[in-house]
Amino acid sequence: xxxxxxxxxxxxxxxxxxxxxxxxxxxxxxxxxxxxxxxxxxxxxxxxxxxxxxxxxxxxxxxxxxxxxxxxxxxxxxxxxxxxxxxxxxxxxxxxxxxxxxxxxxxxxxxxxxxxxxxxxxxxxxxxxxxxxxxxxxxxxxxxxxxxxxxxxxxxx
Numbered sequence: 823x824x825x826x827x828x829x830x831x832x833x834x835x836x837x838x839x840x841x842x843x844x845x846x847x848x849x850x851x852x853x854x855x856x857x858x859x860x861x862x863x864x865x866x867x868x869x870x871x872x873x874x875x876x877x878x879x880x881x882x883x884x885x886x887x888x889x890x891x892x893x894x895x896x897x898x899x900x901x902x903x904x905x906x907x908x909x910x911x912x913x914x915x916x917x918x919x920x921x922x923x924x925x926x927x928x929x930x931x932x933x934x935x936x937x938x939x940x941x942x943x944x945x946x947x948x949x950x951x952x953x954x955x956x957x958x959x960x961x962x963x964x965x966x967x968x969x970x971x972x973x974x975x976x977x978x979x
Contacts (some may be wrong), residue, residue: 823907824947841976842947845869845895849968853899864970867883871970878903878959881937886929886955890920891921893977894948896956898940903965905946906955908932914953930935937975950974 824842826834828850835843848864848869863870878901888910896905911932918928932953938946948954959965 823950823952825944826886826946827944829943832929838937839977842893842895843970845871845970845972846897846945849854849895849897849970853968868971868973869974871968873899873966873968875964875966876957877964879957880961881906883961884931884955884958885932886935886953887916887947888929888950889925890912890927890950890969890974891922892949892971892973893923894954895943895945895972896940896948897968897970898942899965899968900940900966901942902959903956904958905938905940906931906935906958907938907946907948908935908953910953912952931955934939940977966968 832845835846846865852862852871855872859873859875861870861872886906914928914932916929920927922960935955940946957965
């Protein structure tokens, strides 16, 4: 998991994987045009972004998820979002087994989960071993965010 902010992106990007840098740079361009909600392709199914608006859920309501085929980059546009994070641990049973077509499995919150607070301009990168619970905060608070999906094959080649 990586946590960062566009306010320090110029320095941060020097140390980041070039594919993640490409995706965030492309997102910066997209956001200048105030895009509509929905999917925007950056590099077909290899890299794309979903612009979404949602109401925050309470910690008690939200389940955790993890992906295997894609890395997630969650970027907060408006509002304030809490995202729970924990590494995948042996023996943790999924509450919904992995669905390869939808690329996710659901998990109960971990007892050692760390809560991250994102403010506008911040991002968090979640890899396949990262279990995360996005979309939390003050119930009913409006959140607008972008979620970039980067196919794992791009980072392993």
